[in-house]
Amino acid sequence: MSKKLFIETLGCAMNSxxxxxxxxxxxxxxxxxxxxxxxxxxxxxxxxxxVREKPVAKLFSELGVFKKKKKDGAKIGVCGCTASxxxxxxxxxxxxxxxVLGARNVSKIxxxxxxxxxxxxxxxxxxxxxxFDDFRTSSYKAFINISIGCDKACTYCIVPKTxxxxxxxxxxxxxxxxxxxxxxxxxxxxxLGQNVNNYGRRFSGDHEKVNFSELLRRLSKIQNxxxxxxxxxxxxxxxxxxxxxxxxxxxxxxxxxxxxQSGSTKVLREMKRGYSKEWFLDRVAKLRKECPEVSISTDxxxxxxxxxxxxxxxxxxxxxxxxxxxxxxxxxxPRPETEAEHFTNVVDEDIASARLTTLQNLNTEILDxxxxxxxxxxxxxxxxxxxxxxxxxxxxxxxxxxKVKGSDELLGKFADVKITQIGxxxxxxxxxx
Numbered sequence: 001m002s003k004k005l006f007i008e009t010l011g012c013a014m015n016s017x018x019x020x021x022x023x024x025x026x027x028x029x030x031x032x033x034x035x036x037x038x039x040x041x042x043x044x045x046x047x048x049x050x051v052r053e054k055p056v057a058k059l060f061s062e063l064g065v066f067k068k069k070k071k072d073g074a075k076i077g078v079c080g081c082t083a084s085x086x087x088x089x090x091x092x093x094x095x096x097x098x099x100v101l102g103a104r105n106v107s108k109i110x111x112x113x114x115x116x117x118x119x120x121x122x123x124x125x126x127x128x129x130x131x132f133d134d135f136r137t138s139s140y141k142a143f144i145n146i147s148i149g150c151d152k153a154c155t156y157c158i159v160p161k162t163x164x165x166x167x168x169x170x171x172x173x174x175x176x177x178x179x180x181x182x183x184x185x186x187x188x189x190x191x192l193g194q195n196v197n198n199y200g201r202r203f204s205g206d207h208e209k210v211n212f213s214e215l216l217r218r219l220s221k222i223q224n225x226x227x228x229x230x231x232x233x234x235x236x237x238x239x240x241x242x243x244x245x246x247x248x249x250x251x252x253x254x255x256x257x258x259x260x261q262s263g264s265t266k267v268l269r270e271m272k273r274g275y276s277k278e279w280f281l282d283r284v285a286k287l288r289k290e291c292p293e294v295s296i297s298t299d300x301x302x303x304x305x306x307x308x309x310x311x312x313x314x315x316x317x318x319x320x321x322x323x324x325x326x327x328x329x330x331x332x333x334p335r336p337e338t339e340a341e342h343f344t345n346v347v348d349e350d351i352a353s354a355r356l357t358t359l360q361n362l363n364t365e366i367l368d369x370x371x372x373x374x375x376x377x378x379x380x381x382x383x384x385x386x387x388x389x390x391x392x393x394x395x396x397x398x399x400x401x402x403k404v405k406g407s408d409e410l411l412g413k414f415a416d417v418k419i420t421q422i423g424x425x426x427x428x429x430x431x432x433x
Contacts (some may be wrong), residue, residue: 005032005040008062009051013231014192015080015103017143019047024107024135029110034274039069043113048082050158053333055082059080077101077112084162085336087121104148104164123149123164126204129173134180139414140188140384141227142181145194145213146174150233151201154261155339156273156301156332159194168199170207170286171215175222182225185412188253189219190384191230201245204419212237213245218253226381227397227415229253235260236274237284239375247290254291255399258284259299263315267304271340277314284322295398297326301350302359304332305343319362325365325370325399331356364424371422374400378418378432385409393426402424 005026022045026032048059059082066076070082075098079088084102091097099112102121108131112118128148136142139242144370150159180188193199199212210218219228230253233242235258246252260279262268265276287294300315316329319327332354334341347355379403392410393403398418402417403426404410421428 002031002033004035004037004040005041005045006035006038007047008057011047011051011081013143013190014145014194015047015049016137016193017102017145018080019045019145020135020137021106021111021132021218022047024133025107025109027135028133030113033280036267038066039071041070041074043068043075043077045192047078048078048080050081050085050162050335053330056086056304059086059207060093060168063097067096067219068090075099075113077109079103079106079109081159081162084121087156088119091117091119092187095207097298103162110355111129120223123162126167128167128169128204131173136181136184136186138384139185140382141190142178142186142188143175143190143192144174144181145169145193146191146196146199146230148410149199150194151273152195152196153272155343156304157252157271158335158338159174161337163194164200166194166198167202167204170203170205171210171218173219174215178219178225179222181220187225187412187414188227188229189225191219191228193230195232195234195237196230197233197242205381211241213241213378216249216252220249223298225251227251227253229255229276229399230258232259233257234274235280238287240286243283243286243290246287247294253295253397253399254293255295255397256287257297257299260315260318261299262304262307262311263300263318264307264311265314267307267311267314271301271304277318281318281321293398294327296322297401298324298328299334300327300329300359302329302355303347305345305347306345307332307355312358319366321372323366324363324368328365329356329359367424371424371427374419374427375422378417379429380414380415381385381417381429382414383412386411402429403427404429406431412421 079101081103083100086395099118104123105120147164147168149164197212248359379396381394385393391403392406415431418432419429420425
């Protein structure tokens, strides 16, 4: 009988892709098959995220559940960013853990599997040219890493300490991976990196220097590839060439994630984000001039240490000017090994909660106004998810989630959909072509 593998993935799309890489290696090299039934698994992996709220406490809580429910002889592995951060401490606190594998060491998964109490967390390890075996959870779109690590020094962020310095993956490997996915039926690729539009700054070997705009141009030449998405571009690197390529290339989906973090130039300086409120608004203006149909999403942290009422009003001002199509908003909470962990000018918890509520209420008002304009419009939708109650859902070119009545025969196909019902996070429509 085949050995069974259970993986729980926390956090971002990059973590999801790392899990796919681990599944691929364990399937091809070790003969595992995946299962959703954790108690029956021979190998249990938790792929962790350090950006989540209270990541360490939640990790050990989850490990305790695994220990109680796992079958005799099953191994437990801890991978990802929290693994990079804690290293050997995980096995000291939870000696039943079989191995610890950092976010920069995914290619070593088949090695640590056979080394009792192995700990591999070197954040300088270079995987940029490693040829992973192929596995994807979706046959309709392909997540593709284009870089690993991060060179930024944002004072609130632990990622550079868990994923190491930024290295770009050679463009020929990216194009080869995209071509393979398209040949297998995918019509959309999703490019992943901490700062995708900084692509090409550093390669580990002797490779042609290609920037992100050129990479997009080369990928768009792949026949039968119809859509290209990516996350996350950094506002600091949104030069005119990038914005113009985004707007003019018909294969690039017209949705842009622009992490604002704060609308206050003073707070942005404290965060070491590298841009000002004025720069961010200038880039939005350029983007909307070149691509009026673009949808823009963002990340916002409220109550960063030292944030005044005036600073928060600057964030609300940006919200009103930009009118984001989606926001991911959080109250600031300190992360270990970050500069901001030692900042003493902490914002009162009640004030922080009130600011988050105010921000989210404003976002809800804006979203309701934006969504109302979609009623009766027609969008070209790529279907990729089978829902309950005989609905199939997908996304428009500008990242609107749309569902229609239908069966799995729609999956992996495009259709024009006229919107008949408005929801806050998903629109309902009817196929018209």
